[in-house]
Amino acid sequence: MIVVFIGPPGAGKGTQAARFARSLGVPHIASGDLLRAASAQNTPLGREAQTYMEAGHLVPDELTLTIVEQRLAQPDAAISAVLDGFPRTLQQARRLDEVLARDGWGQVDAAVYIEAPRTVVLERMNARRRADETAEVQAKRYDVYERDTAPLVAYYQERGVLATIDGVRAVETVTRDIAAALAARELPLTATTAMHE
Numbered sequence: 001m002i003v004v005f006i007g008p009p010g011a012g013k014g015t016q017a018a019r020f021a022r023s024l025g026v027p028h029i030a031s032g033d034l035l036r037a038a039s040a041q042n043t044p045l046g047r048e049a050q051t052y053m054e055a056g057h058l059v060p061d062e063l064t065l066t067i068v069e070q071r072l073a074q075p076d077a078a079i080s081a082v083l084d085g086f087p088r089t090l091q092q093a094r095r096l097d098e099v100l101a102r103d104g105w106g107q108v109d110a111a112v113y114i115e116a117p118r119t120v121v122l123e124r125m126n127a128r129r130r131a132d133e134t135a136e137v138q139a140k141r142y143d144v145y146e147r148d149t150a151p152l153v154a155y156y157q158e159r160g161v162l163a164t165i166d167g168v169r170a171v172e173t174v175t176r177d178i179a180a181a182l183a184a185r186e187l188p189l190t191a192t193t194a195m196h197e
């Protein structure tokens, strides 16, 4: 079972993806974490990724795909995974479909789109700004999201797997909504009662 989480930065996608993965006992694979780990390990790929991340740009697809595919090839991800922050471009989404088909995983079972307007997410990002970030970089991240990632909403809608969730509410409420939306889909693996921690 593959579930992907998409949404603007600051919409709460990481928190919700982690909760959902934990409730099902499946790996939570966040491309941002993988890229930051590569960068902390100072690998050649990590060093290259870091320059893009610092500027608020997307890391080039080839580099991101290499790192995410390595993670998906680990045995714990062989049956189910929750993907957070990946795919982030149409090319990545197409490539993910190819990899899933090639490896006999089928297809993306659900795409959870956590919706939140620009003003709300910029305010949230501003409140939790890290030392190495500026307001300009945060605004850039949002613009990049709109341009490169927002088209994924239509991509997954066309495939009939999109669940749109209003992210401008309490964390618990959003978590419950996601559980309910996915329970209705009859995914190969759902344990929605476990969502209420």
Ligand code: AMP
Pocket (backbone or CB within 6 Å): 009, 031, 032, 033, 035, 052, 053, 054, 056, 057, 058, 059, 060, 061, 064, 084, 085, 086, 087, 088, 089, 092, 141
């Ligand atoms: P995140 O932790 O998801 O906010 O990601 C932090 C940064 O990592 C982003 O601003 C991008 O620079 C980079 N990144 C994460 N995931 C991807 C992806 N799927 N494609 C390209 N860049 C990514």
